[in-house]
Amino acid sequence: MDFLIRIAVALGIGGVIGLERQYSAMKENSSGFSGVRTFSILVLLGFAGGIFYHVFSPWVYGVILLGVVILQATSYWYTATQGDRGLTTELSSVFAFILGTLVLNGLIEISLFITVILVVVLxxxxxxxxxxxxxxxxxxxxFIRFVVxxxxxxxxxxxxxFGPYQVLNFREIxxxxxxxxxLGLVGYILTKFLGANRGILVSGLVGGLVSSTAVTWVFAQKSKENPSLxxxxxxxxxAASSIMTIRVLIWTFIFNLALFEKLLFPVLIVFLAGLGITVYIFAKRKKELMDDQLIPLKKPLDLKSALVFGAIYSAILLLVSYANENLGERGTFISSAIAGISDIDAITISVSKLAGNQLIMQIAGISILIATISNTLVKMGIGIYAGSMELRKKLILGYGVVFGAGIIALFIIR
Structure with a gap:
C-alpha cells in the first residue's frame, strides 16, 4: 500500500507540472514537446531510477540521469533553432525526474513542497x-544598492x-x-503595485508602512482640495496610524522579545481601537471617487533618510540613557514624549535596546506608549491644521478613541 501511495503521489506531481507546462505552451504557441504525459513519464522514470539505485548500483541511476540531461539538452537545441530560447521547461523536466526519486525514498512532504514552489514560479x-x-x-x-x-x-x-554609557554599536546602528x-523599499513597492485604485483603506495601510505622518499630511491636504473625499x-x-502601532510590535519583537511580550496586550488594545474606528468611518462613508495616485512615490531606497534615522536613533539612545541615569523615571518619560513628536520608530528601537539593562522593563514599556500617544497627538494636529472641516470632525472622533485606548494601555502596563 505504501508503494502504491508513492506511485500515486509521483504521478500527481508529474501531472500537475505537466499540466502547467502544456497550458503555457498552448498559450504561447510554443514548439516544445513536454506536457502532462511527458512529465508523468519523467517523474516515473526518476521513481524507477531510484529503484535501480538501490537494487543494482548508483551508477545505473547516474546513467539514467545523464540520459535525461542529454535529452533535455537536445530538446533545448531543437526549440532554440525554432526561435524559442527559454530553458524553463528543460530545467523543470530535470526537476521532475529528481522529484520522482525523492518520492520513492519516502520524502513525500518535501517533494510536494518543492512541487508547489515550482508550479507557482512556472x-x-x-x-x-x-x-x-x-x-x-x-x-x-x-534594489541593487540595498543588496550591496x-x-x-x-x-x-x-x-x-562604545561611547558614553556603552550603548552605541556600529553593527546595531x-x-x-x-x-x-x-521597510521603505517594501512600502514603495507595495504602494506602486497596489496603488490607491485598490481602495482607500488599502492605500492607508500600505502608506502606514512607510510613514503614517506623511500619509496624514498628504490625505489632509487632499481633503481640503476636495472636501467630498x-x-x-x-x-x-x-488606517496608517493603526499600522504604526503594529510597527511598534515589530521593532520590539526584533530587538527585545521580553519587552514585546509585555507590550503585546496594551499595544493591541490601541491597535484594535484604531482599526475599529477606521472600519466604522469607512463603513459610514459615502461612495467617493479616488485618484489613482494619492501617495506620491519618492525614491525607492532613501539611504540618506535611513542614515539620518540611524543618527537620530543613536542620539535618542544617548538621550534616554542620560535621562534615566540623571533625571530618573520622569526624565525618561519626557525624552520619550519629545522623541515621539517626530517619529515613533527611533524611540521604540532605542528603548528596546536599553530595556532590561540600563532601563527597567516597565519604564521602557510606558516610555514607548507615551511616545506613541505623543505621535498620535501630533498627527491629529497636522490633520486638523491641514484638513477640511469634515476631516477635522472625523479625526477628532477617531484620534479621541485612539487616545482613550492609549490611556487605558498605560494603566494596564503600570
Missing part, C-alpha cells in the same frame, strides 16, 4: 513579465559597544539603517 511568468516591465532603471539600481548594503557592507561592521531602508481621507489617515 505559472507566474506573465505576472513577473508585467511587474518587470514596470520597473524603472532607478528602481533596479536602488545588506550583503557586502553590513556583515563587516564591528560588533563592539547598521541593522537599524538596514531595516528602516528595507474627507471621510475616505480620514479612513486612510486612521
Amino acid at each position: 505559472s507566474s511568468k506573465f505576472r513577473i513579465k508585467t511587474i518587470v516591465g514596470k520597473i524603472t532603471a532607478e528602481e533596479l539600481y536602488d 548594503l545588506a550583503l557586502l557592507i553590513f556583515p563587516f561592521l564591528p560588533d563592539e559597544t 547598521g541593522w537599524v539603517v538596514l531595516l528602516t531602508s528595507g 474627507s471621510s475616505s481621507c480620514a479612513t486612510a489617515i486612521l
